[in-house]
Amino acid sequence: MRRFNAIFRKEMHAYFTSPTSYVAFAVYVLISSILFYMNFVMFQPSIIDFRLVSGNATFMYVFVIPLLTMRLFSDEFRQGTDELLLTSPARMTEIVLGKYAAALVLMVVLVGFTLIYPIVMSFYGTLDMKMMITSIIGMLLLTAAMAAVGLFASTLSQHQMVTAIASFVMLLTFWTMLDWAASSSGTLGEWLMPFAMNTRLDSFMKGVLNGADVLFFITLTAVFVVLSIQVLERKRWR
Amino acid sequence: MLEVKDVSKMFDERRGVQQIDFTMERGEIVGFLGPNGAGKTTTMRMITGYLNPTGGSITIDGLSMSEHGAKARSKIGYLPETPPLYPEMTVMSYLRFVADLRNVPVREQKKRINEMLDKLGLHGREQQLIRSLSKGFKQRLGLAQAIIHKPDLLVLDEPTSGLDPNQIIEIRQLIRELGEQHTVLLSTHILPEVNMLCNRVLIIHQGQIVLDERPDRLGTAMGQEVSLHLEVKGPTESIIQVVSALPLVTEVQIVGDGFQEACRKEEVDEAPITTMDHTDTGLEGAGQEADLAVQVCVDNYELSTSQPGVLSPQSGETIKLRVVSQDHSDVREALFYALADAGYPLLEMKREMTSLEDVFTRLTTEEDSGDA
Structure with a gap:
């Protein structure tokens, strides 16, 4: 536990001292507020609905989260500090979970930024609070799964750019799965449909807490965290 | 203490290390020599658990590296070729991180960190960012990282490379002191260093050990x-x-x-x-x-x-x-x-x-x- 804490603290420190995370947050806030301005202020909708902005915000995660997770392991490989971690008494699980926990904190911050818009909206009408809460849960689960994908991608290369692009491609694949499923007829479409992240998120946005959807994100997270551990463990056999 | 038995390492195509076999007793300082690419770093990485050997076994104090990895690793201090430092951390926070990572009890941490600062002359630089340290200080911090938990076995990969002559003398003095309490395996390219520090020499060539002898008996070993x-x-x-x-x-x-x-x-x-x-x-x-x-x-x-x-x-x-x-x-x-x-x-x-x-x-x- 102490080793987990040590790694978690170190990661948090690294996040808040590296310019990349600030830039990623800044870009996210900038673009999502432009979209909010266009969808809410210019479009002047007659109803107050979080979904007016959440759709855009969540799609932006596909771009922002790779930037936030790309350094997790790539940096260690590049600096040679993986030799410190891997030769320390820390178990691989502790190392990976410590890093993942730090990434999760960032995801909470990211979702927190998205909540600025419903707060602004609430001045112009009443928000459906139940829907808000399920939406937030959904977004947290979504970002957690996305962070796990980013974590996994960062174990693959020592170059942050390669890592970022790899996780971007993986996330985009999950995101466009719906379109693929729609365009491919028959059984293939049926097979692909359950893996589309945005359809899974839809139920949360509608105010429905669906067990299958919750489980989907948790499973996705677990799979990629375990895959990361496996990839790192495999590096010893290189 | 350390037992390396028939250890081999195969990389994809080429053979890294083939059937290396040696043991080290407590209190020995062993110099590990070999031309570049002979397999020194690979061997050290296997001993420290960074790499798993393809064949053979490594035992530290009776603990097998493959079965009790975490426990065996806690007995080892390792300074890789490039000291594993985080440039954005301060000296103090880095040492605290390593102390946590290496299971130094919380009660002792403060004392142990102070000891390290003393021993390696890092006092006055506690709050300095590692990024801004000179090469010599980075090397010292790397060494501090390796000995903070008082390991039984200390593995040093070219500890004096890239240092100026004064720093080399200091680091050697330090290694000699460490050799009194720890077992040390060090690799180097500076041959006189081995004569000065080590009571045993291992020469590795093309992945095999070609010499295992005391430095003062090299002539006999060579039949010279x-x-x-x-x-x-x-x-x-x-x-x-x-x-x-x-x-x-x-x-x-x-x-x-x-x-x-x-x-x-x-x-x-x-x-x-x-x-x-x-x-x-x-x-x-x-x-x-x-x-x-x-x-x-x-x-x-x-x-x-x-x-x-x-x-x-x-x-x-x-x-x-x-x-x-x-x-x-x-x-x-x-x-x-x-x-x-x-x-x-x-x-x-x-x-x-x-x-x-x-x-x-x-x-x-x-x-x-x-x-x-």
Whole structure:
């Protein structure tokens, strides 16, 4: 536990001292507020609905989260500090979970930024609070799964750019799965449909807490965290 | 303490390390030598658990690396070739992080970190960012990282590379101190360092251990002769007669002032001008093999400066000789008495040890041609 804490603290420190995370947050806030301005202020909708902005915000995660997770392991490989971690008494699980926990904190911050818009909206009408809460849960689960994908991608290369692009491609694949499923007829479409992240998120946005959807994100997270551990463990056999 | 048994490492195509086999006892400082790419770093990485061996086993204090990885790793301190530092951390926060990572009890951490700062002269730099430290300080911090948990086994990969001469001396002093409490395995390219620090040398070449010996016994291990440097007062020819008459002496050579030319059997035939005298003196009588021809040769320098044909200098002049004895035997005493009996005063006698450089070059180049 102490080793987990040590790694978690170190990661948090690294996040808040590296310019990349600030830039990623800044870009996210900038673009999502432009979209909010266009969808809410210019479009002047007659109803107050979080979904007016959440759709855009969540799609932006596909771009922002790779930037936030790309350094997790790539940096260690590049600096040679993986030799410190891997030769320390820390178990691989502790190392990976410590890093993942730090990434999760960032995801909470990211979702927190998205909540600025419903707060602004609430001045112009009443928000459906139940829907808000399920939406937030959904977004947290979504970002957690996305962070796990980013974590996994960062174990693959020592170059942050390669890592970022790899996780971007993986996330985009999950995101466009719906379109693929729609365009491919028959059984293939049926097979692909359950893996589309945005359809899974839809139920949360509608105010429905669906067990299958919750489980989907948790499973996705677990799979990629375990895959990361496996990839790192495999590096010893290189 | 450390037991490396039949350890091999295969990389995708090529063989990294093949069936390395050695043990280390507590309190040993072992120097690990080898040309670049011989497998030093790979071996060290396997010992520290960074890489898993393809075959064989590594045991530390009875704990197998493959079965009790985490526990075995907690007994090891490792300084890789580039110190594993986080540039954006301060010295203090880095040491605290490593202390946590390496299971240093919370109660002791403060004391232990202070100890490290003392030992490595890092005081006053606690709050400095690692990014801004000089190379020497980075290396020291790397060393602090490796010893903060008082490991039983300390593995250092080229600890003095890239440091200035003063820092090298400091780090060596430190390693010597550490060697009193810890078992140390260190790799280096600086051969004299091994003579200074280590009580054992391992030379690895093309993934195999080619030498495992104490540094002061390298000559014996290599089956190499010991050579003596003499300065004797008296006529050259008669001195040579006296010296080469000794049973165990295999080669006598006149050495010019600061000018020396190797004169072995094969070279003698090719360079007849340098050969002044061939004597097969009383070796058979002394029960030695007949093929131990004693050659006496004078180099060109000697010839050109002295008058041709005149070998014996005026009395009162001294000559310098290089004497090689057979089988690593010590002929110093015999030489002394022989020369004293003959009435030629011995002014200087120095034993030339087989240098590690010689051994290293021979071991790591001969086999190249052998394999090719």
